[in-house]
Amino acid sequence: MANTKDSQGPLWEVFVQKKSGQPFVHCGNLHAFDKEMALQNARDLYTRRNEGTALWVVPSDAIVSSSPEDIGPFFEPANDKVFRHPTFYKIPDAIKHM
Amino acid sequence: MDIKQLETNFDAKLSKNENIEPKDWMPDNYRKHLIRQISQHAHSEIVGMLPEGNWITRAPSLRAKMILLAKVQDEGGHGLYLYTASESLNISRDDLLEQLHTGKAKYSSIFNYPTLTWADIGAIGWLVDGAAIMNQVMLQRTSYGPYARAMVRICKEESFHQRQGYEIMCKLSVGTKEQKEMAQDALNRFWWPTLMMFGPPDAESSNSENAIKWKIKRESNDQLRQRFVNQTVPQAELIGLTIPDKNLKWNEAKNGYDFGEPDWTEFNNVIHGNGPCNKERLGARIKAHEQGRWVREAAMAFAEKKKERVAA
Ligand SMILES: [Fe+2]
Ligand SMILES: [Fe+2]
Numbered sequence: 001m002a003n004t005k006d007s008q009g010p011l012w013e014v015f016v017q018k019k020s021g022q023p024f025v026h027c028g029n030l031h032a033f034d035k036e037m038a039l040q041n042a043r044d045l046y047t048r049r050n051e052g053t054a055l056w057v058v059p060s061d062a063i064v065s066s067s068p069e070d071i072g073p074f075f076e077p078a079n080d081k082v083f084r085h086p087t088f089y090k091i092p093d094a095i096k097h098m
Numbered sequence: 099m100d101i102k103q104l105e106t107n108f109d110a111k112l113s114k115n116e117n118i119e120p121k122d123w124m125p126d127n128y129r130k131h132l133i134r135q136i137s138q139h140a141h142s143e144i145v146g147m148l149p150e151g152n153w154i155t156r157a158p159s160l161r162a163k164m165i166l167l168a169k170v171q172d173e174g175g176h177g178l179y180l181y182t183a184s185e186s187l188n189i190s191r192d193d194l195l196e197q198l199h200t201g202k203a204k205y206s207s208i209f210n211y212p213t214l215t216w217a218d219i220g221a222i223g224w225l226v227d228g229a230a231i232m233n234q235v236m237l238q239r240t241s242y243g244p245y246a247r248a249m250v251r252i253c254k255e256e257s258f259h260q261r262q263g264y265e266i267m268c269k270l271s272v273g274t275k276e277q278k279e280m281a282q283d284a285l286n287r288f289w290w291p292t293l294m295m296f297g298p299p300d301a302e303s304s305n306s307e308n309a310i311k312w313k314i315k316r317e318s319n320d321q322l323r324q325r326f327v328n329q330t331v332p333q334a335e336l337i338g339l340t341i342p343d344k345n346l347k348w349n350e351a352k353n354g355y356d357f358g359e360p361d362w363t364e365f366n367n368v369i370h371g372n373g374p375c376n377k378e379r380l381g382a383r384i385k386a387h388e389q390g391r392w393v394r395e396a397a398m399a400f401a402e403k404k405k406e407r408v409a410a
Contacts, residue, residue: 008191009398011182028251029182031191033394034401045175049255068122069099 009033011060014042016052024056032057112313117243120186128312131305132242133187134203135314140180141198141205145379147173149213150222158216165262166219172255179248186244199384207365208291210373217270217277217284223263225285225292225330231256232326233296241313264333271337278338285334286342293357294365296323328354 008031015024027046032038038057047055066074082088091098099107104123111118118124147170154170157163181191197203208226213219234256237249270281297303297319309315327346334341345358367373 007394007398009394009401011185028179028248030178031182033397034404037397037401045178048171048175065121068119 009037012038012042012057013060013063014046015056015058016046017054017056018051019053024054027051029060112241115313117246118241119243127308128314129187131308131312131314132245133184133189135305135309136180136184136187136242136245137189137194137197138204138206140177140184140194141203142209143173143177143180145198145205145209145383146226147177148379148382149209149211149375150219152213153216153219156216157219162266169223169259169262172259176248176252176255179251180245183242183244183248195387199380199387201371201380204369206295207368207373208288208295209379210368210375211287211291212375214287215280215284217266217280218288220263220266220270220281221284221288223259223261224267224333225263225288226295227256227259227263228330229292229295229326231260232322232329236315236317236322239313239316245314267339268337271339281337282339285339289342290360290364291368293323293326293360294362296320296326298362298365299359324354327357331355 010031010033011029012032013029014027016027017024030038030041030045032041035057039055042055042057046052105125108118108122108124108128111122118128150166150170150173154163154166157166181194184194185191194203198205213222231253234249234253238246238253240246240249267281267285270277272278297306300306300318300320303319306315306318310318331341331346343358345356347356349356368376371377
């Protein structure tokens with residue numbers, strides 16, 4: 001229940017969409033006590049200069065992330081499948097665009 | 099992985115100019131150094147709101163008032179970016195604030211000087227933000243990822259701060275005799291404390307060596323100070339103001355100015371709590387924190403209540 005220790009509230013991650021159609025990009029984080037406050041604080045802190053037209057706020061502890069130690073094994077499957085890239089294939093010179 | 103291997107990986111990352119991220123392994127002293135530096139930077143942004151806040155209600159026009167409000171709000175935002183960057187190193191916001199309030203953590207000595215006239219607001223934007231920008235531009239390439247990203251945001255926002263300050267000085271310097279004197283007086287009082295913002299001379303700076311080795315800083319205190327002087331002297335000359343330094347003189351050979359030594363005894367005094375406004379500044383911070391406590395408690399209680407209602 002209510003913290004006996006003084007607190008700034010939990011941490012939230014903030015994502016901004018510059019304009020519609022573009023992806024939401026992580027821009028930073030902030031403290032807030034609930035989601036409405038998180039959204040308002042995000043607006044005041046990260047979009048004072050028209051940096052965006054839409055915002056997401058996500059509780060930081062809801063984010064699952066890979067860890068730096070397993071960069072190698074975790075992403076390895078992507079490395080040995082060069083046939084996933086268009087440059088892997090030979091196409092007759094006569095074909096200009098494909 | 100054993101510690102030797104971890105250290106080797108860390109060094110290799112630095113030498114490839116890759117950023118260190120919060121989850122990466124890092125030496126204890128690197129972490130400690132960053133917490134000290136970033137939180138000191140955060141405290142400076144927040145305490146820096148006070149001397150300028152002093153003039154918001156007395157700004158000479160509505161235009162000036164809106165500009166100053168926007169600038170002070172930006173500084174609050176800079177503090178928040180930097181606090182969360184420090185928190186990513188595993189220290190809580192509450193601990194950081196406690197370090198400030200108990201005097202364990204420092205903030206930039208410049209904010210312990212009073213703002214006596216409107217010209218001081220001009221001098222602060224022009225000189226103090228100018229010096230801060232010089233340091234912050236370098237820190238955009240600092241090795242710790244969250245700190246570097248905060249700096250990129252901050253630098254974007256800072257560019258108007260220096261210009262609005264210089265604009266105030268420009269206006270005063272073409273005003274009445276009294277206004278011109280007021281501008282010169284502000285420059286006289288803020289010049290030396292601004293030069294001190296870059297920190298002690300390289301030869302005596304205890305923290306510099308590690309900061310350079312770990313690529314936290316990429317240039318030394320003296321290098322940044324020199325660049326600031328080179329940039330600022332012509333700006334003063336252009337509006338007919340005189341830098342208060344008898345030893346200031348162009349040196350063709352080094353393509354820069356020679357200049358006098360700041361009074362480092364004064365610097366140390368102010369750092370150690372004996373500047374003109376140390377007590378007032380810290381007092382104001384503590385008061386704001388204490389008086390805000392009921393708001394934080396109420397917001398927390400409200401959030402808990404809503405959660406319960408959803409659960410019910
Ligand atoms: Fe700032
Ligand atoms: Fe600023």
